[in-house]
Amino acid sequence: MAKANTSPARGMRDLLPDEVALREWATTEILGAYARYGFRRVETPALENIARLTGGQGGDNEKLIFKILKRGDKLNLSAAKSDADVVDFGLRYDLTVPLARFFAEHRGALGTPFKAIQVGPVWRAERPQKGRYRQFTQCDIDVLGDGSTAVEIELIEATLQALAALGFEGLVVRMNDRRLLGAMVAECGFDDARAGAVLIAVDKLDKLGVDGVCKELAEAEHPEPAVAKLRAFLERADSSGDPSGDGALDALAELLAEVEPAVNGIAGLRRLTAELNKSLPGGARVQPDPTLVRGMGYYTSTIFEIALEGVPYSLGGGGRYDKMIGDMIGGEVPACGFSIGFERIVLELQQRGMGPREVTKLAALLHDPKRDDPLAVTAAARAWRDSGVHVTVLPKRKKLGTQLDELAASGVDQFWVFVPDSAAQPKPLGEGAAS
Amino acid sequence: MAKANTSPARGMRDLLPDEVALREWATTEILGAYARYGFRRVETPALENIARLTGGQGGDNEKLIFKILKRGDKLNLSAAKSDADVVDFGLRYDLTVPLARFFAEHRGALGTPFKAIQVGPVWRAERPQKGRYRQFTQCDIDVLGDGSTAVEIELIEATLQALAALGFEGLVVRMNDRRLLGAMVAECGFDDARAGAVLIAVDKLDKLGVDGVCKELAEAEHPEPAVAKLRAFLERADSSGDPSGDGALDALAELLAEVEPAVNGIAGLRRLTAELNKSLPGGARVQPDPTLVRGMGYYTSTIFEIALEGVPYSLGGGGRYDKMIGDMIGGEVPACGFSIGFERIVLELQQRGMGPREVTKLAALLHDPKRDDPLAVTAAARAWRDSGVHVTVLPKRKKLGTQLDELAASGVDQFWVFVPDSAAQPKPLGEGAAS
Numbered sequence: 001m002a003k004a005n006t007s008p009a010r011g012m013r014d015l016l017p018d019e020v021a022l023r024e025w026a027t028t029e030i031l032g033a034y035a036r037y038g039f040r041r042v043e044t045p046a047l048e049n050i051a052r053l054t055g056g057q058g059g060d061n062e063k064l065i066f067k068i069l070k071r072g073d074k075l076n077l078s079a080a081k082s083d084a085d086v087v088d089f090g091l092r093y094d095l096t097v098p099l100a101r102f103f104a105e106h107r108g109a110l111g112t113p114f115k116a117i118q119v120g121p122v123w124r125a126e127r128p129q130k131g132r133y134r135q136f137t138q139c140d141i142d143v144l145g146d147g148s149t150a151v152e153i154e155l156i157e158a159t160l161q162a163l164a165a166l167g168f169e170g171l172v173v174r175m176n177d178r179r180l181l182g183a184m185v186a187e188c189g190f191d192d193a194r195a196g197a198v199l200i201a202v203d204k205l206d207k208l209g210v211d212g213v214c215k216e217l218a219e220a221e222h223p224e225p226a227v228a229k230l231r232a233f234l235e236r237a238d239s240s241g242d243p244s245g246d247g248a249l250d251a252l253a254e255l256l257a258e259v260e261p262a263v264n265g266i267a268g269l270r271r272l273t274a275e276l277n278k279s280l281p282g283g284a285r286v287q288p289d290p291t292l293v294r295g296m297g298y299y300t301s302t303i304f305e306i307a308l309e310g311v312p313y314s315l316g317g318g319g320r321y322d323k324m325i326g327d328m329i330g331g332e333v334p335a336c337g338f339s340i341g342f343e344r345i346v347l348e349l350q351q352r353g354m355g356p357r358e359v360t361k362l363a364a365l366l367h368d369p370k371r372d373d374p375l376a377v378t379a380a381a382r383a384w385r386d387s388g389v390h391v392t393v394l395p396k397r398k399k400l401g402t403q404l405d406e407l408a409a410s411g412v413d414q415f416w417v418f419v420p421d422s423a424a425q426p427k428p429l430g431e432g433a434a435s
Numbered sequence: 436m437a438k439a440n441t442s443p444a445r446g447m448r449d450l451l452p453d454e455v456a457l458r459e460w461a462t463t464e465i466l467g468a469y470a471r472y473g474f475r476r477v478e479t480p481a482l483e484n485i486a487r488l489t490g491g492q493g494g495d496n497e498k499l500i501f502k503i504l505k506r507g508d509k510l511n512l513s514a515a516k517s518d519a520d521v522v523d524f525g526l527r528y529d530l531t532v533p534l535a536r537f538f539a540e541h542r543g544a545l546g547t548p549f550k551a552i553q554v555g556p557v558w559r560a561e562r563p564q565k566g567r568y569r570q571f572t573q574c575d576i577d578v579l580g581d582g583s584t585a586v587e588i589e590l591i592e593a594t595l596q597a598l599a600a601l602g603f604e605g606l607v608v609r610m611n612d613r614r615l616l617g618a619m620v621a622e623c624g625f626d627d628a629r630a631g632a633v634l635i636a637v638d639k640l641d642k643l644g645v646d647g648v649c650k651e652l653a654e655a656e657h658p659e660p661a662v663a664k665l666r667a668f669l670e671r672a673d674s675s676g677d678p679s680g681d682g683a684l685d686a687l688a689e690l691l692a693e694v695e696p697a698v699n700g701i702a703g704l705r706r707l708t709a710e711l712n713k714s715l716p717g718g719a720r721v722q723p724d725p726t727l728v729r730g731m732g733y734y735t736s737t738i739f740e741i742a743l744e745g746v747p748y749s750l751g752g753g754g755r756y757d758k759m760i761g762d763m764i765g766g767e768v769p770a771c772g773f774s775i776g777f778e779r780i781v782l783e784l785q786q787r788g789m790g791p792r793e794v795t796k797l798a799a800l801l802h803d804p805k806r807d808d809p810l811a812v813t814a815a816a817r818a819w820r821d822s823g824v825h826v827t828v829l830p831k832r833k834k835l836g837t838q839l840d841e842l843a844a845s846g847v848d849q850f851w852v853f854v855p856d857s858a859a860q861p862k863p864l865g866e867g868a869a870s
Binding site (some may be wrong): 004009012013014016031035037040041043044045048066067075077081087089101102104108110111113114120125135138148150154157163270278328329366379382389391394395406408409410 | 439440441442443444447448450451452455456459463466470471472473475476477478479480481482483485501502503504506510511512515516517518521522524526536537539540541543544545546547548549556558560570581583585588589592696713714763765768794796797801810814817820824825826827828829830841842843844845846847855
């Protein structure tokens with residue numbers, strides 16, 4: 001018989017015990033930190049009605065939906081003109097669209113503000129590529145129904161506590177305000193209608209540098225004086241050499257000195273970051289960064305992103321999105337969220353060898369299962385288990401060496417050949433087999 | 436604008452914070468107990484290749500698969516003759532089929548025996564009905580690659596420890612052996628080819644009683660003497676009045692006195708249950724039950740089921756299935772598993788008011804966010820959090836009464852209006868609002 005294909009579905013992956021243990025530990029620590037800040041976990045089903053997933057809030061992700069075929073009488077393949085005729089549900093591609101629906105459905109039972117944690121898988125039918133999977137875990141906290149900056153403070157503090165609990169040190173949160181970005185683009189003299197494109201270019205500052213960004217803008221035929229004005233600002237912001245971010249903010253304050261709402265906004269950002277810096281855990285700091293853009297979509301004011309020294313991508317980010325939930329479900333619902341890049345965090349933990357305290361895993365081998373008193377083994381095993389050791393009880397095989405090799409492969413690190421009334425003690429695996 | 440439909444997808448449900456907290460606690464306790472027995476958690480993707488899900492191992496569940504529409508060039512609707520032409524993946528309907536694939540794929544890295552825990556959602560497109568959902572959680576432990584009865588002992592002991600950790604007392608594990616059932620049916624004189632149907636009738640003993648079962652068999656035109664012989668056995672087994680199950684086993688021993696393998700099997704079952712009963716946690720007991728059938732499908736010898744006094748359905752069950760994995764992936768792989776009925780367990784916990792220790796949830800309200808020193812609040816909040824209290828910091832609203840009502844709805848049980856340098860203490864919510 002030909003060997004059957006036993007790979008996971010294309011673009012997906014199996015998780016082996018060591019990785020599951022790491023992910024479980026990380027999840028528990030993160031959830032614990034968030035719970036202490038009053039966040040409560042909710043869960044929505046993996047499937048949503050297809051109409052909800054294709055309502056426009058998902059942007060490009062809507063092209064990547066795994067769609068579910070209708071069943072029974074509802075399925076009429078021969079009359080089908082397009083996808084839409086034969087599907088009724090889809091797998092969620094993020095946790096935000098389901099959260100908005102959840103909030104609308106259960107609002108009365110949830111109280112205000114509603115402080116949600118969500119951790120769970122999402123699915124996107126992307127072309128498979130190294131390190132990117134079609135099922136991955138997202139981890140979001142959101143506060144719905146409160147517009148005060150106490151929310152931003154709490155989201156950032158709680159997230160830094162969560163990452164500190166995992167052992168990360170020296171985290172930097174960059175902060176900006178979507179409205180300041182808008183004022184900056186306008187003040188430089190760019191065309192309002194092309195503001196989005198300008199910000200997409202500015203977003204590449206880390207990769208391209210000031211020259212690269214300005215070159216891209218010039219080539220796209222933005223007005224020369226606007227590009228020059230932006231260049232002057234970016235150069236000053238970039239070269240301030242001030243890791244506090246204050247120098248960059250000074251540069252922005254100078255650029256926008258005549259724009260009254262921006263002056264207030266800059267003062268607000270300065271106050272917020274200063275306040276946060278007085279009380280952050282684990283050597284973390286917050287810095288204003290007037291060049292931080294993030295995905296433009298739905299943010300309305302504060303935006304933030306977590307960076308870790310030496311890591312080229314952010315470990316999470318978020319911001320305030322006061323319109324989106326209201327637009328989806330009607331009414332006004334101020335909202336602010338912080339999303340941890342769970343898969344990236346796991347990758348960093350793996351690469352740095354960080355993780356939970358190791359637990360001793362012991363195999364108790366029955367020398368002669370027929371003769372040995374099973375109760376004695378049970379009692380001994382229970383004592384070990386109560387002391388925190390993970391114990392598996394097995395009959396000793398004739399080929400002990402092979403058995404020990406296989407046990408080592410399965411994660412066991414000590415073994416103990418059980419002979420009643422003997423004083424035999426557990427031995428580390430690898431110290432030589434037969435004994 | 437018309438109110439949009441915000442219900443979950445048909446037949447599925449949202450989980451609110453209280454239920455998620457209960458489920459999270461139950462999962463953690465169960466996983467903790469299993470880990471102490473050396474089981475390690477693995478995860479497979481929600482989607483599997485459709486061919487794997489429709490290979491025949493799933494029985495009727497294969498009719499209930501949510502199937503995923505192909506995408507891009509691979510989808511050709513107009514040429515499609517049937518389902519099979521337009522789908523490539525499906526959502527898993529259980530955790531056993533994926534486990535077999537996982538084991539085949541990663542066998543070399545897993546060691547022997549491979550002791551797996553799996554907890555996760557599965558999906559079945561059943562007609563929606565009260566208390567039954569199309570997405571629900573399964574919780575399985577399996578030992579692959581070891582044929583000794585040490586495995587049965589460990590599975591049962593570990594599962595009883597897990598349920599004891601949740602607070603369940605007085606659990607009874609009924610045990611039988613698939614081969615004894617076969618011998619019983621043959622010895623009574625039923626037609627071999629109809630043995631399955633006989634057992635399906637015997638499986639209804641709890642519901643129909645001896646008369647009902649025998650009536651059903653007579654109506655189905657099984658040989659009269661066979662039905663009479665079975666009736667005599669069932670009556671004796673049923674009326675032994677011996678909760679240890681020994682009386683019922685005596686009845687079976689008498690019936691099968693001439694069948695040598697069965698005599699050995701009965702002795703084995705008696706020994707196994709006696710051994711287990713010497714060391715079970717939380718007042719649990721194991722009893723042989725020669726009338727226990729369970730789903731007939733793939734079990735090859737030992738089968739077991741957990742009952743709880745006063746609960747009309749079982750809380751879990753399992754058994755040995757030494758053929759199935761080997762049949763699916765080639766080779767011989769002895770296997771034995773125990774599945775906890777997670778959704779039923781959660782329901783029982785809810786109905787009995789069992790659950791985790793309550794944590795105090797405190798809202799710290801800033802009397803005047805502009806004036807009050809945020810650092811003082813942060814320091815106070817951190818001290819509370821370190822002591823295990825869940826604290827949320829919010830600006831006090833003008834309508835404090837309404838705010839407190841909403842906070843109470845969101846699960847907060849104490850509030851604290853923070854005024855710097857005052858000696859104000861947290862107060863229980865509900866003790867009168869303004870203060």
